[in-house]
Amino acid sequence: MDVDYSERFLAAIRRFAAESSVPADGEAWFIGENMSFDKALLSTLSETENKAVRRLFEKGVTIPPQPRVLQDLYKKLMNGEADVRVYAKLLTKDPGLVAMLFKVAQNASFRRYQPFESVEHVLQAIGLQQTANLVRAIALSSVLPAKHNRKAFEAFWARSQAISELAMLVAEERVAVCNIFPDQACLAGIFHDCGVPVLMQRFTTYCKDMRLEEPGRWADLAEEDRRFNADHCVIGYLVGKHWKLPEFICDAIRYHHDLRSMGNHAARTMAAILQLAIQIYHEDRHLPNPEWQSVRPDVLDELGLGDDTLPELIDVVLEQYHGASQH
Numbered sequence: 001m002d003v004d005y006s007e008r009f010l011a012a013i014r015r016f017a018a019e020s021s022v023p024a025d026g027e028a029w030f031i032g033e034n035m036s037f038d039k040a041l042l043s044t045l046s047e048t049e050n051k052a053v054r055r056l057f058e059k060g061v062t063i064p065p066q067p068r069v070l071q072d073l074y075k076k077l078m079n080g081e082a083d084v085r086v087y088a089k090l091l092t093k094d095p096g097l098v099a100m101l102f103k104v105a106q107n108a109s110f111r112r113y114q115p116f117e118s119v120e121h122v123l124q125a126i127g128l129q130q131t132a133n134l135v136r137a138i139a140l141s142s143v144l145p146a147k148h149n150r151k152a153f154e155a156f157w158a159r160s161q162a163i164s165e166l167a168m169l170v171a172e173e174r175v176a177v178c179n180i181f182p183d184q185a186c187l188a189g190i191f192h193d194c195g196v197p198v199l200m201q202r203f204t205t206y207c208k209d210m211r212l213e214e215p216g217r218w219a220d221l222a223e224e225d226r227r228f229n230a231d232h233c234v235i236g237y238l239v240g241k242h243w244k245l246p247e248f249i250c251d252a253i254r255y256h257h258d259l260r261s262m263g264n265h266a267a268r269t270m271a272a273i274l275q276l277a278i279q280i281y282h283e284d285r286h287l288p289n290p291e292w293q294s295v296r297p298d299v300l301d302e303l304g305l306g307d308d309t310l311p312e313l314i315d316v317v318l319e320q321y322h323g324a325s326q327h
Contacts, residue, residue: 062202063198063235063238063239064198064239065143066136066139066143066243067094067142067143069091069093069094069097069139070136070139073087073090073132073135074132076090077128077129077132084120084123084124085120087123087128087131088119088120088123092119096142097135097139098119100138101119101122101131101134101135101138102116102122104134104137104138104186105122105126107165107168107169107182107186108169108320108321109168109169109171109172109182109320110125110182113125113126127183129183130181130183131183133183133184133186133187134183134186136243137186137189137190137191140190140191140194140239141157144194144197144198144201147200147201148204149200152200152207153197156193156197156200159281160189160190160193161190162281163189163192163274163281164185164186164189164277165186165189165321166189166280166317166321167185167188167273167274167276167277168182168183168185169182169321170185170273170277170280170303170313170317171184171185171273173313173316173317174304174305174313177303177304178273178303179266180266180269180270180273184246184249184270185277187245187246187249188249188252188253188270188273189277191236191240191243191245191249191253192236192252192256192274193236194235194236194239194253195231195232195233195234195235195237195239196236198232198235198236199232199235233253233254233255233256233257234254236253236254237250237251237253237254240253240254248264248266248270249270251264251267252267252268252270252271252274255267255271256271256274256275257291257295259271259272259275259299260298269302272298272299272303273303275292276299276303278291278292279299280314280317283314283318284318284321
């Protein structure tokens with residue numbers, strides 16, 4: 001039976017807004033700390049969907065703002081700045097971000113450029129836009145800190161980081177077939193479930209009710225909808241739009257559990273890379289992945305893999321993943 005995922009998206013927003021206990025705040029649309037929402041970012045949605053989104057934010061859902069260093073970085077990119085020294089000076093204002101950038105740059109997908117000796121070297125070797133994508137992925141965790149249940153937040157970011165690194169390796173291995181690059185896969189990997197910490201911040205009982213502290217447990221969409229009238233994929237999509245992620249990555253975030261509903265080939269490919277990275281993550285930790293068998297045929301078809309070539313790819317990716325983690 002065909003499912004209208006646009007209607008599902010709208011319904012999730014309506015129900016989530018209707019059940020929120022936070023009082024409306026007039027006409028204000030707030031994202032983060034006193035940051036007004038740019039309604040133009042939702043231009044791909046219908047008028048009805050836009051109205052539903054407006055009510056959602058009036059009821060108190062908070063979308064994290066982009067850090068200042070990231071805003072300044074993209075202003076320079078848009079203005080055509082090409083001097084890597086300018087970008088290096090900007091990034092080194094945030095030592096924590098630079099430390100994480102070097103960590104991500106150790107991923108085996110960048111092995112031909114390693115070792116990196118400076119921020120300028122990273123920018124020159126990986127590229128300005130590509131490095132900016134990595135920085136954008138790194139910055140997300142800094143604006144979604146734990147407000148409660150720190151253990152669950154730490155577990156979430158550890159999982160997201162691992163899946164992001166695995167997605168980068170899958171993308172590198174299949175780039176000739178899929179035309180998806182490691183920096184793009186890094187973005188999708190970090191952002192694909194970012195609606196979860198947004199909901200964790202909004203609902204103090206979210207972790208307990210969704211049993212996220214249990215090994216191998218993850219947010220079940222049906223249970224999430226029943227308990228909170230929310231869909232973390234919808235919330236993640238809105239975060240991606242606000243952070244100006246490429247449209248195909250936003251779509252992959254929104255529908256990564258519904259590959260068959262996606263018409264955009266790049267978005268389907270990105271979602272397939274995510275699903276394979278998630279499966280490899282589960283295999284590596286000897287955890288069950290209930291979703292895998294239902295998405296497996298679509299993932300293999302989208303990535304040009306077969307039953308005979310998949311195990312070899314997984315072995316290569318895990319060897320590179322664990323090799324990088326030892327450095």
